[in-house]
Amino acid sequence: AQKVTQAQTEISVVEKEDVTLDCVYETRDTTYYLFWYKQPPSGELVFLIRRNSFDEQNEISGRYSWNFQKSTSSFNFTITASQVVDSAVYFCALSEAGYGNKLVFGAGTILRVKS
Amino acid sequence: EAGVTQSPTHLIKTRGQQATLRCSPISGHTSVYWYQQALGLGLQFLLWYDEGEERNRGNFPPRFSGRQFPNYSSELNVNALELEDSALYLCASSRLGGSHGYTFGSGTRLTVV
Numbered sequence: 001a002q003k004v005t006q007a008q009t010e011i012s013v014v015e016k017e018d019v020t021l022d023c024v025y026e027t028r029d030t031t032y033y034l035f036w037y038k039q040p041p042s043g044e045l046v047f048l049i050r051r052n053s054f055d056e057q058n059e060i061s062g063r064y065s066w067n068f069q070k071s072t073s074s075f076n077f078t079i080t081a082s083q084v085v086d087s088a089v090y091f092c093a094l095s096e097a098g099y100g101n102k103l104v105f106g107a108g109t110i111l112r113v114k115s
Numbered sequence: 116e117a118g119v120t121q122s123p124t125h126l127i128k129t130r131g132q133q134a135t136l137r138c139s140p141i142s143g144h145t146s147v148y149w150y151q152q153a154l155g156l157g158l159q160f161l162l163w164y165d166e167g168e169e170r171n172r173g174n175f176p177p178r179f180s181g182r183q184f185p186n187y188s189s190e191l192n193v194n195a196l197e198l199e200d201s202a203l204y205l206c207a208s209s210r211l212g213g214s215h216g217y218t219f220g221s222g223t224r225l226t227v228v
Contacts, residue, residue, distance in 0.1 A: 035216070043203055045219035091158065095217075102148060102171055103207070103217055105158040 002027050004094050006106035013082050014114050021077045021109045023092030029053075031097035034068065034075045039089040039108070051075065082113045117141065119208050119220035127226045128196050136191040136223045140208030146170075147189040148209070148217065149181065153202035161204075164189050165211060196227045 003026040013019045025034065036048040049059065051068050059066050063080045079086055092106040120139045128134050140147050149161040160173040164183035178194040187208075193200055203224050207217040 037219070042221065043205075043224070044221040045205060045207075047216060047218065050216050102160045102163055102173075103150075103158075104160070105150075107157045 002094050002096055002104040004092050004104055004106035006090075006092055006109050008109045009107070010110040010112070012112045012114065015084060016081050018078060018080050019082050019111065019113075021079075021090050021092075021111065023075045023077065023106060025073050025075065025092070025094045027094060027096055029096040033095045033097070035093040035095070035103065036066065036075075036077050037091045037093065039091065041088070045091070048077075079111075082111075084113050084115050087111055087113045119206055119218050121204075121206050121220035121223050123223060124221070125224050125226070127228060130196055130198060130227055132196050134193045134196060134200075134225055136193075136204050136206075136225070137188065138191070138206030138208075138220060139188045140206075141218055143210065144208035144218070145187055145211055146209045147183055147187065148207040149189070149191050150205045150207065151175075151202045152205060152222075153199070156202075158205070162191065193225070198227050201225060201227045 005024045008022055032053045034051045038046040038048055049066055056068050065078045067076045089108045089110050091108045093103045095103050122137045126134055138147055146165040148163050151159045151161050161175055162181050163171040167183050181191040183189045203222045205219050205222045207219045209217045
């Protein structure tokens with residue numbers, strides 16, 4: 001069974017601080033996909049990144065970076081030099097390969113960045 | 116490229132009524148997924164449609180149903196509305212299987228009074 005755990009319910013930081021959002025997943029499949037989405041107050045889910053289980057290379061996109069470690073089943077997300085506009089709910093999600101798959105989401109982490 | 120569009124944006128219904136929510140996927144996407152985001156409950160998978168067929172269903176009662184049309188747009192119907200059905204309903208679309216990513220719409224906020 002698929003499961004995604006985001007243990008941090010809410011994080012508050014001051015602008016320009018670095019912040020890491022944790023994500024731990026469970027799956028029995030060897031082929032799967034991991035995602036991060038951002039949900040601003042307006043409600044839509046904004047896609048940030050997709051990673052397949054065979055690619056453990058870390059990725060950096062501007063101030064965002066992701067650390068994928070299969071050994072610990074973790075896919076953590078770091079925002080460097082946070083900004084007020086980063087305030088949102090962040091969801092980690094897992095999709096197993098194969099027909100019948102669906103996205104299973106973690107509970108989300110509320111990030112508040114204060115100026 | 117137009118994104119996933121959902122209508123209406125907001126919907127207010129009385130307990131016991133029926134609600135119909137609509138979703139138009141991105142052009143070229145054949146799969147449509149519905150999720151419910153109730154306050155404090157996170158994002159729960161509701162339904163997955165592909166090529167006009169229901170392919171997978173989450174742990175929701177039968178009064179949650181839907182369909183997918185030949186143009187791949189989709190409807191979510193909620194019958195006999197209950198107060199706890201109040202939530203943000205998000206639709207996502209993808210190419211078959213979703214491994215290339217899921218694109219979400221802005222959602223329909225359903226309020227049951």
